[in-house]
Amino acid sequence: MKVALTVNGDTREIDVEPRTTLLDALRDSLRLTGAHTGCEHGVCGACTVLIDGAPARACLMFAVQADGFELTTIEGLAPAPGELSLIQDAFCETHGMQCGYCTPGMVLTAHALLRDDPAPSREKIVEAISANICRCTGYGQIVEAIELAARRLAGSNAGPAT
Amino acid sequence: MKAAPFEYVRPSSAAEAIALLAADEDARVIAGGQTLVPMMAMRLARPARLVDISRLTELSNIRIDGENIAIGAAVRQAVVERDALAAEKTPLLARALPWVGHAATRCRGTVGGSIANADPAAEIPLVLATLGGSVLARGSRGARTIAAGDFFLAPMTTALEDDEILVEARFPAWRHARVGAAFLEISARRGDFAFVAAAAQVALDASGACVACAIGVGGATHVPTRLAASDAFPGAAIEESAARKTLALEIADIDIMTDGHASPAYRRRASIELATRALLAARDDALSKEPRA
């Protein structure tokens, strides 16, 4: 079945079986492997992408359902090749990752959070990332990364994407 | 884990969706898919055909319908969460929604889908049952209204026929001056299935006496259950010790579910405690509101 997906601003038509999840289509057909495959049943958040700006699980949607939405993957956040977004940078600086498996989902979730609330409370940060499982960090440094990113955003006039 | 093959159709009207369901007993409706897709990934569900109703504009409205707020089958939980009308008219629903999964599932999952799925641990069915709402179902033989009390038959089982779709869920909108609500639950992790959940909505008069009350428990029971004790509180102020006693008396006799997660004795105890706390919190929430002239 043909479907046109708009990912990070580019629209591409792909041919997939109806049972192909959005996650598999992104990874296999579009070679965007930043969205990670974890549980494949909606529990871990490794596959998080933004659908019209809101974090969602790419494993819980079939690719054929995803036409017409603006999809954003982790590949769409950095301002230029070889650079990092402000949030990605904050994750590096605070060691907000170890193996990195959960990181794209965490960064996208933080991106949406800070866009809607540039100065979130700690509780709000914890609530936002509660949908994403990290097996390495113990979450402390991830929360720190988001707090650091929020402080930096407050000091700049740029949006969370840069 | 990958779903078994199926055909995907996106009908252009609810009538077409119903015809597709009537023509194929292995067809299933998909709206947000936040429960169905994992069930398909685990091959617990194997529909031959998915009928996607998520983009039908006729199912995408939130509106006032007489005494109710009617929420169309394709309305996403996140949309209701941000809807000022729903928050004002059905405070209990507003309290319950943040407990439903996570923001990342609420942005796709629908209110109607959660009701049609009838998971005993689900929050939205509990709100519908507690408030005594109903659903509008439509099938090849026409439309009918089904009261929440007749809709939830058993875990994951509803009164919907194979060719019927849930068109909208109707939540009673209270018109009283001071309405408060509370929703509480116990689960292993944030966003996980509730072992026990309790919902309460209370209306008070200017003196603080209760004039309307709805209390329900879920998770512990096979179907979300409105407690008969709801009708015991109007007429006087709600006091803790009397409330606990009334609730304990009724919950001592209700049928409690068993599974590997929590024993029936625990679930019963927790139901009494959570129902009491929810009722008192709903009362306090109503007390915090200025009586409207």
Ligand code: FES
């Ligand atoms: S892979 Fe999608 S939530 Fe785990």
Ligand code: FES
């Ligand atoms: S860094 Fe390894 S799972 Fe989070």
